[in-house]
Amino acid sequence: MAGGRMAGATQLEPSLDPAAEPSRFSGHMPTLDGIRGLAILAVTLYRFNIGPAYDDFPGNLLFGVLGHGDLGVDLFFVLSGFLITGILFDAKQHAYYFRNFYVRRALRIFPLYYGFLLVMLVVLPFAFGSRGELFPEATENQAWLWTYCANFLMGIRNEWCLGSFEHFWSLAIEEQFYLVWPLLILLCSRRQAMIASLAAVAFSILGRIVWIRSGGGDAAVELFTFFRFDGLGLGAFLALYVRGPAQCLPPSRWARVSVAGCAAGVVGAILLERRLWGLNLALVAGFCAALLILALASTPDSRWGRLWRSRALAFFGKYSYAMYVFQLPLIVLMAPILTAEGLCASLGSVFLGRMTYIALMTSVTTACAYLSWHLYEKHFLKLKRYFPT
Numbered sequence: 001m002a003g004g005r006m007a008g009a010t011q012l013e014p015s016l017d018p019a020a021e022p023s024r025f026s027g028h029m030p031t032l033d034g035i036r037g038l039a040i041l042a043v044t045l046y047r048f049n050i051g052p053a054y055d056d057f058p059g060n061l062l063f064g065v066l067g068h069g070d071l072g073v074d075l076f077f078v079l080s081g082f083l084i085t086g087i088l089f090d091a092k093q094h095a096y097y098f099r100n101f102y103v104r105r106a107l108r109i110f111p112l113y114y115g116f117l118l119v120m121l122v123v124l125p126f127a128f129g130s131r132g133e134l135f136p137e138a139t140e141n142q143a144w145l146w147t148y149c150a151n152f153l154m155g156i157r158n159e160w161c162l163g164s165f166e167h168f169w170s171l172a173i174e175e176q177f178y179l180v181w182p183l184l185i186l187l188c189s190r191r192q193a194m195i196a197s198l199a200a201v202a203f204s205i206l207g208r209i210v211w212i213r214s215g216g217g218d219a220a221v222e223l224f225t226f227f228r229f230d231g232l233g234l235g236a237f238l239a240l241y242v243r244g245p246a247q248c249l250p251p252s253r254w255a256r257v258s259v260a261g262c263a264a265g266v267v268g269a270i271l272l273e274r275r276l277w278g279l280n281l282a283l284v285a286g287f288c289a290a291l292l293i294l295a296l297a298s299t300p301d302s303r304w305g306r307l308w309r310s311r312a313l314a315f316f317g318k319y320s321y322a323m324y325v326f327q328l329p330l331i332v333l334m335a336p337i338l339t340a341e342g343l344c345a346s347l348g349s350v351f352l353g354r355m356t357y358i359a360l361m362t363s364v365t366t367a368c369a370y371l372s373w374h375l376y377e378k379h380f381l382k383l384k385r386y387f388p389t
Helices: 029-045 057-066 069-092 097-128 138-141 140-148 149-156 168-187 190-213 218-223 229-242 253-274 278-295 303-308 310-317 318-335 338-346 350-386
Strands: none
Touching: 029 069, 029 138, 029 278, 029 303, 029 310, 029 318, 029 350, 069 097, 069 168, 069 190, 069 229, 097 138, 097 140, 097 318, 097 350, 138 140, 140 149, 140 190, 140 338, 149 168, 149 218, 168 190, 168 229, 168 278, 190 218, 190 229, 190 278, 278 303, 310 318, 318 350, 338 350
């Protein structure tokens, strides 16, 4: 990869029992904050890339690239698989394995998730007498949101039917992953868990192929949990791989080849406007996994290392959860005073209007996420100290 020095299979002294001592990939890794920041920026720019059509070059190319920022969700899946599996594997020998894991996850996820649903679907409609008017689709089907089953509702109906809450599908998939994965990691050896991770990847890919070839719905193939396990599975496999006796990464040259190959496949699928029987999602997952390897292998003083450890990416990574949750509902809440169409008209330029809208909405989302973290979320996280990993 041009412009940076990548470490190869960096090794430490081998350990007879990988789970008996901490992995060098345990604990907080600044590199992962950067990856999380990149993922949320991609998704955020994608969400706000709306407005009148713009066909002139190079603006159309820029908006076209931003239009594929939803691939950041796949990067989140790979990252979650890596982080959660690592946490679980490192805690296998600890007392209160299940209790501590689930309580810590609940403290991180539930306050914002359920607090946001409460405010958006109960408090605001009640306070302003507009019950069901702000978010009609979500209000009508809110039971699926409260139970982390949004992806199942939309998959069964084969349509994106939750309006400004349709992005909660990925949060549902991750929560469902948390329900089954701790037991598998506890019961399996490292080698068995690695095999199970790869099996999950294979079944996910094969399931999509069979579904599409048999005439299954387009939305469902992106929404059902068992069709989206390739990213989580690849992340899980990598977490277990680096916790082997040598505690090493796959050679970075493999990752570079994988990044290039998967990127070429994804671009080809986009240009051909074909879904390649569901293989495009596998290519995206592979690309994200290879990108994660490259990031972990980068030395701190290399260009890539400085990028992943940059304060800017770390900042967005820190507030990524709230930014993701707030994005689509904020479009509705801000619509009375800020729309892409309105900016295009007032500025007399579609390009400037859309770019200004993206910048303003990203700023509003970031500000809301910042306030949410410091005024609300972080106070729940203080309780984590009572449930150590």
